[in-house]
Amino acid sequence: MSKDKMQSQAVQTTGHAWDGDLQEYNNPLPRWWIWTFYLSILFAVLYWIWFPAWPVAKSFTPGVGKITYVDAKGVTKTTGWNTRADLMREMNELAAIQKPFFDKVAAQPYAAIAKDPDLNNFIASAGKQLFADNCATCHQAGGQGKIGFFPNLADDDWLYGGSFEKIQETLIQGRRGYMPPFGEALSSEQIDLLAHYVLSLSGEKTDTAKADAGKTLFHSETAGCFYCHGDDARGRPVIGAPNLTDKIWLWANVPGETAQEKKLAAVQNVIKSGLNKGVMPAWGQRLKPEQIKVLTVYVHELGGGK
Amino acid sequence: MQAGIEEQSALYQKRIPIFQRSIHGSFRRFKWAVLALAYGVFFGLVWLPWPRGTEPSQALLLDIAARKFYIFDFVFYPQDLILLSVLLFIAATLLFFVTSLVGRAFCGYFCFQTVWTDFFVWVEHLIQGERPARIRLYKQPWKSEKILKLGATHLVWLLAAFWTGFTFTAYFTYAPQLFVDFFTGQAHSTAYLTVMILTVSTYVAAGLAREQICTYICPYARFQSVMYDQETLAVAYDEKSGEGKLGRASLRNGMKTLVERHAQQHGDCIDCTLCVQVCPVGIDIRNGLQYSCISCGLCIDACNSIMSSVGFPRGLIRYDSEVNLKQAQPAQPKLHWKRLKVLGYGAALLAMTGFLIVDIASRSDFDHAVNQVRAPLYVLLSDGSIRNRYQVRITNRANHDETFRLGVRGIPEAAADFGNFHEVTLKSGKSLMVQVSVKLTPEQAAKVTQFEFTVTPRSRPLAQRLGQARFYAKDVL
Numbered sequence: 001m002s003k004d005k006m007q008s009q010a011v012q013t014t015g016h017a018w019d020g021d022l023q024e025y026n027n028p029l030p031r032w033w034i035w036t037f038y039l040s041i042l043f044a045v046l047y048w049i050w051f052p053a054w055p056v057a058k059s060f061t062p063g064v065g066k067i068t069y070v071d072a073k074g075v076t077k078t079t080g081w082n083t084r085a086d087l088m089r090e091m092n093e094l095a096a097i098q099k100p101f102f103d104k105v106a107a108q109p110y111a112a113i114a115k116d117p118d119l120n121n122f123i124a125s126a127g128k129q130l131f132a133d134n135c136a137t138c139h140q141a142g143g144q145g146k147i148g149f150f151p152n153l154a155d156d157d158w159l160y161g162g163s164f165e166k167i168q169e170t171l172i173q174g175r176r177g178y179m180p181p182f183g184e185a186l187s188s189e190q191i192d193l194l195a196h197y198v199l200s201l202s203g204e205k206t207d208t209a210k211a212d213a214g215k216t217l218f219h220s221e222t223a224g225c226f227y228c229h230g231d232d233a234r235g236r237p238v239i240g241a242p243n244l245t246d247k248i249w250l251w252a253n254v255p256g257e258t259a260q261e262k263k264l265a266a267v268q269n270v271i272k273s274g275l276n277k278g279v280m281p282a283w284g285q286r287l288k289p290e291q292i293k294v295l296t297v298y299v300h301e302l303g304g305g306k
Numbered sequence: 307m308q309a310g311i312e313e314q315s316a317l318y319q320k321r322i323p324i325f326q327r328s329i330h331g332s333f334r335r336f337k338w339a340v341l342a343l344a345y346g347v348f349f350g351l352v353w354l355p356w357p358r359g360t361e362p363s364q365a366l367l368l369d370i371a372a373r374k375f376y377i378f379d380f381v382f383y384p385q386d387l388i389l390l391s392v393l394l395f396i397a398a399t400l401l402f403f404v405t406s407l408v409g410r411a412f413c414g415y416f417c418f419q420t421v422w423t424d425f426f427v428w429v430e431h432l433i434q435g436e437r438p439a440r441i442r443l444y445k446q447p448w449k450s451e452k453i454l455k456l457g458a459t460h461l462v463w464l465l466a467a468f469w470t471g472f473t474f475t476a477y478f479t480y481a482p483q484l485f486v487d488f489f490t491g492q493a494h495s496t497a498y499l500t501v502m503i504l505t506v507s508t509y510v511a512a513g514l515a516r517e518q519i520c521t522y523i524c525p526y527a528r529f530q531s532v533m534y535d536q537e538t539l540a541v542a543y544d545e546k547s548g549e550g551k552l553g554r555a556s557l558r559n560g561m562k563t564l565v566e567r568h569a570q571q572h573g574d575c576i577d578c579t580l581c582v583q584v585c586p587v588g589i590d591i592r593n594g595l596q597y598s599c600i601s602c603g604l605c606i607d608a609c610n611s612i613m614s615s616v617g618f619p620r621g622l623i624r625y626d627s628e629v630n631l632k633q634a635q636p637a638q639p640k641l642h643w644k645r646l647k648v649l650g651y652g653a654a655l656l657a658m659t660g661f662l663i664v665d666i667a668s669r670s671d672f673d674h675a676v677n678q679v680r681a682p683l684y685v686l687l688s689d690g691s692i693r694n695r696y697q698v699r700i701t702n703r704a705n706h707d708e709t710f711r712l713g714v715r716g717i718p719e720a721a722a723d724f725g726n727f728h729e730v731t732l733k734s735g736k737s738l739m740v741q742v743s744v745k746l747t748p749e750q751a752a753k754v755t756q757f758e759f760t761v762t763p764r765s766r767p768l769a770q771r772l773g774q775a776r777f778y779a780k781d782v783l
Contacts, residue, residue: 115726121739124697142681154685156693203690246688255686304693304723304743 051081098126105297106290110164113297120297127298130291134283135299143302147253151278154302157248161237162306168296170280171287177240177278179228182271186223193217194225195267201233201245204254204263240278251275321518323444326427327437327583331607340415341424349469352476359705361735362480370478374735380666381703381735385673392662396655401526403651405533407641408625409540413527414602419519422470422512423586426463433459437583463513464505471504517587521598528597536629537642541601543592543623544631548575554592557616564618574618581605581623591623671704673737674761676773683778691747692779698759700730701737708732709764712740715772716757721745729764744777751779 013023048054051063065081069088079085101122105113113119132141139145143153151159159177160170182191197214200206218225218233226233228241235243242250249255252266283292356365356378367376375382382389404411413420434440434455446452475497476484487493488501511519520527534540548554550573557576561567564574575592582590584604589596591605609623626639643649679695687693702708709731714722727740746754759773 117727117730117738117740120727120741124739124741140681142679144682144685152685154682154693154695156687243688247686247690248688301725301741 101126102290102294105293110297123294123297124301127294130287130295131298134287135295143299147249147256148251151250152248153299155248156304156306157243157246158303158306159237159240159242159250162300162303164296164300164305166237167299168292171292171295172282172284174282175240175278175280177275179270179275181274182223183273186271190217190223191268191271192264194223194271195264198244198267199254199263202247202254205260322588324517324586324588325437325440325444326586327580328431329580329584329604329607329611331604331611333603333607337415337424337602341421344416344418344421345425349473352473352481359734361705364480366477367480368478381705383673383701383703389662389665392658392665396658396662399651399655399658402533403648403655405530406535406538406645406648406651407643409534409538410530410599410601413520413600417600419511419524420586420600420602422508423516425466426512427586429462429466430459433462460513464509467508467512468501468505470508471501474504475500517598520587520600531597535645535647537627537645539625539627539639539641540595541591541599541603541606541623542595542626542628542631544621544626544636545592546631546636547573548592548622549573574613574622576612576616578612580608580612584608669703670769670771671702672708672710672761672763672771673701673703674759674771674773675699676759676775678775684781687745691745692751693743693745694777694779696742696744696759696775697739698742698761698773699737699739700732700761702732702734705734707734711762711764712742713760713762714744714757715760717744717746717750717754717777721750746777746779748779751777
């Protein structure tokens with residue numbers, strides 16, 4: 001008890017008394033608090049001097065801090081401190097870390113890159129980033145594409161060829177997939193027969209008689225399907241005509257339908273309307289050669305190449 | 307004046323300075339021994355070389371930048387975080403176990419706050435003299451003697467604090483290199499900042515704040531009472547024999563022998579206050595167990611030395627339990643370990659220590675992890691079969707290069723395509739990711755939902771390890 005009393009100190013009042021008995025406590029702030037406060041004022045002043053701070057008419061005080069960075073065109077610039085320049089400077093630093101790897105990719109042929117485990121690890125991560133930034137908008141994050149819109153890069157079907165060289169060519173030049181509409185050239189019965197045949201090629205159950213008739217039509221001059229898709233209907237990568245005999249569907253969403261009529265309708269629709277939306281933009285001007293090379297290996301790995 | 311204002315206590319209490327008197331005795335000797343050991347390990351270990359070939363040759367190095375933690379012959383990686391969790395769990399359980407047996411043994415003897423404060427007080431004693439001299443100096447005006455002595459004390463404190471901060475930092479980077487870089491101004495700014503922060507915090511905590519850290523800042527001081535039982539041994543004052551019926555009494559004439567004192571119904575305590583003078587937290591142990599008491603045992607040393615010198619029985623202040631002190635005739639204090647709580651802590655301690663030892667002993671020289679590529683989860687291929695892709699990461703933890711062979715179990719060997727990396731060679735400490743695609747026909751896929759990857763080091767085929775993987779094909783079947 002005695003100790004408690006000793007420790008408690010009487011609180012002082014400001015000394016004024018209002019209305020005879022109203023008084024005000026005087027509890028000064030702790031020293032450490034005061035000093036923290038003064039230090040924060042000092043900090044603020046230094047901050048104003050170093051960074052852009054005060055608005056002045058239509059401008060502002062730029063601060064004495066400077067940032068030097070290399071912009072996208074390779075020009076070295078020095079500006080007052082601002083967040084964009086700071087970001088550019090950080091990006092320069094990161095690019096410098098990546099440079100040895102990109103240089104290595106640029107210097108080696110594809111066959112050598114494919115055998116280098118460290119470069120493969122680099123491409124798996126750097127390629128993923130490049131793919132996400134440039135390709136994933138259409139081809140989706142994992143390259144799985146979307147039936148009826150964008151081809152799947154993760155399967156083993158390559159419209160224009162799956163070698164490193166072909167993939168690089170596709171990336172640099174872009175591609176334009178086109179199939180003429182047959183809605184006016186052929187009757188709807190003929191289109192129905194063709195649809196039966198095309199479905200049967202992929203192992204779907206169809207009316208055999210109709211499919212056989214469709215086969216004849218496929219190879220006839222009337223429809224002329226074989227010009228692009230080939231005599232064996234296995235497609236022609238040179239012009240990007242897809243293989244019709246595999247299980248992969250590019251435009252007609254056959255796997256998404258369960259009813260026979262709907263599958264037929266999907267195929268009929270493609271034959272009738274044709275296609276001219278299979279456009280892959282050219283990236284040769286937009287990306288650096290070493291970036292294209294990284295993407296080539298990345299996409300090759302996605303689908304296993306050919 | 308309004309009544310009640312005088313009774314208001316201030317929000318902020320100024321520190322009451324404590325001038326700790328030095329004392330000799332068994333607890334003090336034990337504390338010096340702990341201090342010597344702790345300082346020897348802390349300041350010495352960082353300089354202990356440990357040859358590791360191309361890796362840094364420092365016995366204990368926590369290389370955060372490279373994410374590698376070297377502890378003698380072991381190298382730990384961030385994925386071994388579980389071991390750190392277990393170690394922390396062991397530390398906590400050990401603390402609880404010891405506390406419920408013998409009170410705050412950690413606080414009094416092993417806590418770095420106590421050890422550093424002890425050292426700082428020793429410096430103070432060396433430069434300014436014993437307690438009375440220090441009190442005299444404290445009351446003096448600021449003249450040359452006071453400035454000189456206090457200045458010297460604070461300078462030595464700052465140097466000790468600096469070396470503490472530097473040593474701590476040196477555990478996180480190669481110490482000899484840091485030493486050179488630091489004093490030639492070439493070290494990383496983080497190193498300077500860390501050393502500065504630790505210098506200041508050590509100086510403030512051990513030099514200025516001292517017992518306030520324990521009473522106001524340390525949470526453990528506040529919750530340790532939860533672990534105390536009636537049977538817990540703690541530093542305690544034997545009130546019955548110390549106070550008698552009429553209380554303590556000084557050693558005046560007619561009160562000099564035990565017979566005389568007991569006849570007049572006074573206790574053994576001669577109220578010399580030495581136990582208060584030696585207390586590092588400035589409490590009077592005779593008021594009973596208090597939350598500020600860090601259980602350092604110095605008051606036991608003090609009381610025993612006085613009792614011996616006046617020929618009274620020792621042990622007026624001793625380690626004893628509340629339940630024993632309550633008895634009419636207190637028995638010899640002993641450890642009460644046959645309690646459910648103590649046994650529980652002990653069991654947890656044994657189990658986790660066992661786990662840690664077994665886990666470290668059975669550590670393999672390499673690490674592997676299988677991650678499935680989830681976007682897309684599966685791909686339908688042109689011939690109707692289904693492909694899943696995986697990323698297998700292998701880390702070579704051995705201190706030599708190793709070649710690993712990858713394989714599969716539970717599916718045909720031909721179904722897995724490892725590309726060019728069926729076999730990979732990894733340098734010591736390096737890790738590599740291998741992309742694998744697995745292709746199954748719908749018939750196979752219908753039967754397989756799970757399989758294993760095998761990772762086999764070529765030099766020791768028996769050390770093969772398995773990595774579980776799933777095969778997804780549900781939606782296409």
